[in-house]
Amino acid sequence: MINSLDKLIDDAVERGILQKSTNGDRLDSAEILVDRDKFVNFGSCSYLGLEYHPQLKNAVKTTVDNYGTQFSTSRTYLSIGLYDELEHELSTIFEKPVIATASTTLGHLAALPVIVEPNDVVILDLQVHSSVQMATQILKANKTPVYLVPHNDMDALESKIKSLSDKANKIWYMADGVYSMYGDYAPLDQLEKLLNKYKKFHLYIDDAHGMGWTGVKGVGYVRSKMKHHEKMVLATSLNKSFAASGGILVFPNKEMYRKVKNCGTTLIFSGPIQPPMLGAGIASAKLHQSDEFEDIQMALKEKVTYTNRRLKELDLPQYMITDSPLFFIPVGLPKVILNVIRRMKERGFFLNSAGYPATPIKRGGIRFMITNNLSISQIESMLVALKEEYLLGLLDEGSSPNYVAKQFRLDPFLNDYDTSLTTKNENSFLKEEKINSISEIDNEQWDKLFSKNGMNSSKNLLALENVFSNNLPKEDNWDFKYQIIKDSKGSIVLASVFSVSLMMEDLLEDKSLSEKIRQLRMEDKYYLTSKTLLTGTPFTKGRSIYINYKHSDWKFAVQQYVENLQQVAEQEKVSKIILRDFTDDENKKLESYLMELGFLNLEFPNNCSVKDLNWNSFQDFMGQMNQKYRYSLRKEILKYEDDFVIDYNKPKTDEELLKVYNLYKEVHSQSAEISVFELPFKLFESFQKRNDYDFINIYAKEDSETLLGVMISVVIDGVYYAQLVGLDYNYAREKSIYKQLLYQTVLRSKMLGCKSLDLAYTAEMEKKKVGATIEKVNGFVMALEHDSYMEMQLLK
Numbered sequence: 001m002i003n004s005l006d007k008l009i010d011d012a013v014e015r016g017i018l019q020k021s022t023n024g025d026r027l028d029s030a031e032i033l034v035d036r037d038k039f040v041n042f043g044s045c046s047y048l049g050l051e052y053h054p055q056l057k058n059a060v061k062t063t064v065d066n067y068g069t070q071f072s073t074s075r076t077y078l079s080i081g082l083y084d085e086l087e088h089e090l091s092t093i094f095e096k097p098v099i100a101t102a103s104t105t106l107g108h109l110a111a112l113p114v115i116v117e118p119n120d121v122v123i124l125d126l127q128v129h130s131s132v133q134m135a136t137q138i139l140k141a142n143k144t145p146v147y148l149v150p151h152n153d154m155d156a157l158e159s160k161i162k163s164l165s166d167k168a169n170k171i172w173y174m175a176d177g178v179y180s181m182y183g184d185y186a187p188l189d190q191l192e193k194l195l196n197k198y199k200k201f202h203l204y205i206d207d208a209h210g211m212g213w214t215g216v217k218g219v220g221y222v223r224s225k226m227k228h229h230e231k232m233v234l235a236t237s238l239n240k241s242f243a244a245s246g247g248i249l250v251f252p253n254k255e256m257y258r259k260v261k262n263c264g265t266t267l268i269f270s271g272p273i274q275p276p277m278l279g280a281g282i283a284s285a286k287l288h289q290s291d292e293f294e295d296i297q298m299a300l301k302e303k304v305t306y307t308n309r310r311l312k313e314l315d316l317p318q319y320m321i322t323d324s325p326l327f328f329i330p331v332g333l334p335k336v337i338l339n340v341i342r343r344m345k346e347r348g349f350f351l352n353s354a355g356y357p358a359t360p361i362k363r364g365g366i367r368f369m370i371t372n373n374l375s376i377s378q379i380e381s382m383l384v385a386l387k388e389e390y391l392l393g394l395l396d397e398g399s400s401p402n403y404v405a406k407q408f409r410l411d412p413f414l415n416d417y418d419t420s421l422t423t424k425n426e427n428s429f430l431k432e433e434k435i436n437s438i439s440e441i442d443n444e445q446w447d448k449l450f451s452k453n454g455m456n457s458s459k460n461l462l463a464l465e466n467v468f469s470n471n472l473p474k475e476d477n478w479d480f481k482y483q484i485i486k487d488s489k490g491s492i493v494l495a496s497v498f499s500v501s502l503m504m505e506d507l508l509e510d511k512s513l514s515e516k517i518r519q520l521r522m523e524d525k526y527y528l529t530s531k532t533l534l535t536g537t538p539f540t541k542g543r544s545i546y547i548n549y550k551h552s553d554w555k556f557a558v559q560q561y562v563e564n565l566q567q568v569a570e571q572e573k574v575s576k577i578i579l580r581d582f583t584d585d586e587n588k589k590l591e592s593y594l595m596e597l598g599f600l601n602l603e604f605p606n607n608c609s610v611k612d613l614n615w616n617s618f619q620d621f622m623g624q625m626n627q628k629y630r631y632s633l634r635k636e637i638l639k640y641e642d643d644f645v646i647d648y649n650k651p652k653t654d655e656e657l658l659k660v661y662n663l664y665k666e667v668h669s670q671s672a673e674i675s676v677f678e679l680p681f682k683l684f685e686s687f688q689k690r691n692d693y694d695f696i697n698i699y700a701k702e703d704s705e706t707l708l709g710v711m712i713s714v715v716i717d718g719v720y721y722a723q724l725v726g727l728d729y730n731y732a733r734e735k736s737i738y739k740q741l742l743y744q745t746v747l748r749s750k751m752l753g754c755k756s757l758d759l760a761y762t763a764e765m766e767k768k769k770v771g772a773t774i775e776k777v778n779g780f781v782m783a784l785e786h787d788s789y790m791e792m793q794l795l796k
């Protein structure tokens with residue numbers, strides 16, 4: 001994810017959208033200078049605009065004069081008296097014990113490891129703020145179980161509470177009051193009912209975006225909807241509406257307050273809020289309690305009401321309509337968002353993008369805030385401009401209001417736009433064929449594109465179609481689909497096979513994580529599994545998408561292809577789309593373009609292959625390897641070769657085939673490098689019948705009846721593809737049977753006159769010892785949901 005995010009941010013920086021700085025020697029209310037251009041700023045979270053209030057500004061000046069710029073002492077030893085005054089004023093507002101922290105994030109890090117005790121469990125809302133998620137990593141390190149529930153899903157939450165009630169002391173649910181991306185709310189009425197219903201249930205809630213602009217004395221959204229429950233801890237921010245610095249923790253009782261103050265690590269070891277901002281905080285707290293403050297809140301409320309009304313009148317979409325000052329306009333892919341942002345900058349308005357990884361990559365949007373620094377006139381001008389530029393930005397990138405409505409499951413909007421604005425479909429001459437079986441395709445034409453570059457030959461695909469259909473286990477039913485895109489002359493621009501199947505979410509995750517998930521699957525076979533759309537099939541490798549890069553319109557064909565994949569993904573309710581296997585050269589051509597279409601690079605295991613089988617003697621073969629691997633080959637493989645009997649007979653009976661299958665299952669049960677379902681016996685029956693499949697069997701010389709290992713391979717267009725290994729682990733390690741099988745596979749592929757040998761993924765070191773070279777494999781993924789990713793992050 002880091003590499004993908006880095007590329008997305010770099011792209012936005014290059015476009016002049018992100019990581020900007022203001023110019024000029026002062027800031028003046030809502031207007032900012034960026035790159036010497038003036039913008040009306042809709043990117044500020046200072047909702048009440050108090051940073052310009054004379055009481056706060058004067059307080060900062062006075063505090064600097066009286067106390068200097070900093071007081072650099074840990075609060076464990078000594079606090080400047082301004083801290084006591086600030087916390088007293090805040091306690092008056094919240095009517096509960098309060099600790100002021102240097103930031104809301106540092107507040108989470110102080111509180112959570114203290115209040116979440118041994119035998120407690122934690123449940124996170126899927127969209128709880130990143131700072132809370134970060135703090136729970138400490139809890140996980142302390143062996144606290146952490147679970148995830150879908151966003152605002154109270155049924156899922158209650159079900160989880162019930163399932164954990166007998167196992168846990170306290171059950172902590174962590175959520176936001178106002179969610180920072182979409183501006184929607186936590187269902188506080190339902191949460192309060194759960195707090196009252198379940199004795200063990202506790203709530204830790206971050207109201208950073210709800211603070212100040214609502215509630216009596218600016219107590220915030222959460223406390224405006226419910227009293228401070230005896231089982232609730234509230235965290236919030238002094239950096240947004242409050243216009244000061246730091247965060248606050250509000251506790252239900254003095255005992256919890258005392259314990260966090262004594263033991264919170266970031267209260268002991270982190271620096272304090274410095275005097276100037278303590279002065280601003282005190283002034284803001286007093287302002288919150290003044291007669292003037294309700295008028296300040298009302299002024300913002302009127303602007304928010306106006307914005308909601310105008311958005312409706314202009315027929316612009318909102319993901320969630322609320323009375324918060326935070327607005328999210330659904331858009332879609334990053335490239336479309338950046339287009340609209342750029343257009344709005346050209347009109348003189350600074351808005352924020354909201355996208356991956358905070359949202360799924362296809363469900364990002366425009367995020368803007370309404371503050372008291374803005375006038376009604378400025379809001380009106382921005383919204384009118386947004387309607388125009390939003391529509392043009394969508395159309396410019398090949399999107400549309402209908403597409404956005406479909407992606408976000410919204411009612412139709414902007415139905416009456418001028419269709420002449422739509423960019424001419426320049427690839428309308430590209431004709432596509434959608435086919436459901438390889439039997440309906442010209443096999444000779446197909447194999448010219450695919451059989452020389454992998455396992456997706458027509459013969460192999462037809463056999464797999466027959467195997468992976470009409471089976472009882474749902475993981476053994478794969479939906480095969482084919483797409484061919486041609487130009488007006490009938491020339492193929494793009495062709496592909498892809499499949500929809502149930503796959504494990506940890507397919508390519510770290511081995512240690514997959515081991516944890518494997519244990520959880522002992523209770524639930526389908527834990528962290530979902531439908532996945534994969535180019536090729538889960539059993540084949542090599543080229544699964546042919547693209548004629550010499551054709552002038554290959555990019556149009558790719559876009560058309562991706563649109564079809566997305567339609568299939570929506571119909572089949574898949575969690576992700578994976579495109580594979582690309583060479584480095586293809587990766588360079590596709591990376592930027594596919595990123596625009598919503599795909600991120602996916603790191604695949606390297607492939608291992610013996611490229612040259614054109615040697616005449618064993619000495620020639622050894623001569624191709626470096627000294628280190630020649631030594632390993634002699635010591636670890638050739639030393640034991642005479643201890644084995646090798647034959648190439650296929651199993652003749654069901655009993656013999658079952659022995660092979662059981663050896664395969666042994667290997668599968670112990671492999672965690674690539675997480676896949678166990679293949680069905682039905683597939684092995686097909687191997688037995690096909691003349692293009694080859695078996696290498698290994699027996700001990702002193703016991704030629706006991707099968708110790710087997711390699712199952714297929715020959716396609718002169719390439720020997722080693723596919724499946726079976727090992728008897730009672731003997732496998734003693735005499736390196738796996739290494740012996742690899743060596744025998746090299747010999748067998750040479751014996752059959754093959755031009756090269758593909759040894760597939762993993763075990764790179766062992767395969768190098770038999771002459772294999774390593775090739776990078778490139779792929780791309782479009783994640784269509786966040787739940788499984790978050791779940792796996794919690795397990796790490």
